[in-house]
Amino acid sequence: MRFKKTYSFALWSSVYLTLISIVFALFSYFFFSKEIDLLSIFIFEVIVFVLSFFIIQYRAERFIYKRIKKIYDEISILDVDDLKKKSITTDIETLSKTVQEFVEGKRIEIQNLTERDSFRRDFLGNVAHELKTPLFTVQGYILTLLEGAAEDEMIRTKYLDRTSKGVERLVSIVKDLDMIAKLETEGMKMNFEVFNILELVQNVFDLFEMRAKKKNITLQFDRIYEFPVFVTGDIERIEQVLINLVVNSIKYGKPNGVTTIGIESYNEQKYIIKVMDNGEGIKQEHLSRLFERFYRVDQSRSRDQGGSGLGLSIVKHIIEAHNETILLKSIYGEGSEFSFTLEKAK
Known part of the structure; x- marks a missing residue:
């Protein structure tokens, strides 16, 4: 255990005072009076040392405590009730650590507020x-x-x-x-239920079949599924996710292209649903920002295609509201793959 700094200060101060006292005592013994024996001088010096140590220690702690308390009183962000006399006065580094933690916390808070303000603008x-x-x-x-x-x-x-x-x-x-x-704002509550994800995908395919035909884009499953695939989630919200992803693939797909949806086992608890297309793809520099609100890869072309610019942001919010994960892979010029996880029905 490290020796407390005020104790070290008091110890050495007491040693110096005792040494000075010894010099004076010996000087008096040899030059003025030899009637006082050396044992008495030794006992006297021990008493001087002990008294000096406790007096100096007390005064040092009191001195430090008063000044630190004044700092706490003057700085509104520091709560004087958090000031513990023993810990703060026997180790000055406690205050330094407290201030450093506060400064770091405020730095992060200011950074977050700056980012939020920039995002708001x-x-x-x-x-x-x-x-x-x-x-x-x-x-x-x-x-x-x-x-x-x-x-x-x-x-x-x-x-x-x-x-x-x-x-x-x-x-x-x-x-x-x-x-x-x-x-x-958590105002939209999720209504979790068990449903067949294959049936839901087929409903979305049927809904946008005519729109896909206008660009000669084929909507299909990646394979023939012999049995239903049951998942747990909010069926209306997941339908919204599939609609947004399928519409996106049609909107930016190549004429005579294909949009494919596949369902695979992700792990023991979850399925992963993949929405794949062979469209124009997305450049690497856009991938990290694609789910931001109103972010468009190509401003002029995106607006010609219509839409609110919020589709992928909504997808991300809905999937995160399910405590699930959404993933994106894309190769520019070859196509994109949006995928998200859903819990397997128990």
Whole structure:
């Protein structure tokens, strides 16, 4: 156990005082009076040493404690109730450690707040940008119709159709923002149940069969499944995940391409569901940010494709709300593979 620093200070101070006292005592013995025997001088010096040690130790602790207490009183972030007299005054490093821990904690807190503030600014900027385009589109067509274009039936039908598409995009953005907000604030509770994931995938295939045919993209399983595959999860949310991933694969898939979904055993407790395509793929520098809200690999082309820019972010939130993992592999020019885990039904 390390010798406490104030004890060391008091010990050596007492030694120095005792040595000085001995010098004076011997000087008095040899030059003034030899009636006092050496044993008495020795006992006297021991008493001086012991008294000096305790007095110096007490004074040192008191001195340090008062000044450290003043620091605690003046610095609002330090709680004076946390100040323990014995520990703080017998080892000054305790205060240093406390302050260092506080500084490190505040540094991390400031860093997190800075990142959040940056994220908030980016998020608000993205929301404004995403809403601005369809809003201005709708506003422009409506103003044109009000200024007299509504008299022409062909123009009226065309402009109202485009206005309807702009409104649909606005509704899509608002709905997706609402879903993310609920997921982040735990307002959207998961309703876990057992269901057949193969049946759910087939329902999604049926839902988007016509959209896929427009680009000659085939939606298929990776193999023939002879038996149902039962998993545990929120069926509506997992359907949303599959919809977003399949729509994404169609949107960025190559004409005459293929979107394939496969289910494999991940470990004893989980399955892994893979959504694979042979589309254009994603460059390596975009992979780490692909699940961010409103992040687009190609800004102009992505907006031409429509959508809210929140699909993959919603996928990530839903999978994490299930306490599961989502993975992404992609080779630019060859295709992508999005996969996520789900718990096996017991």
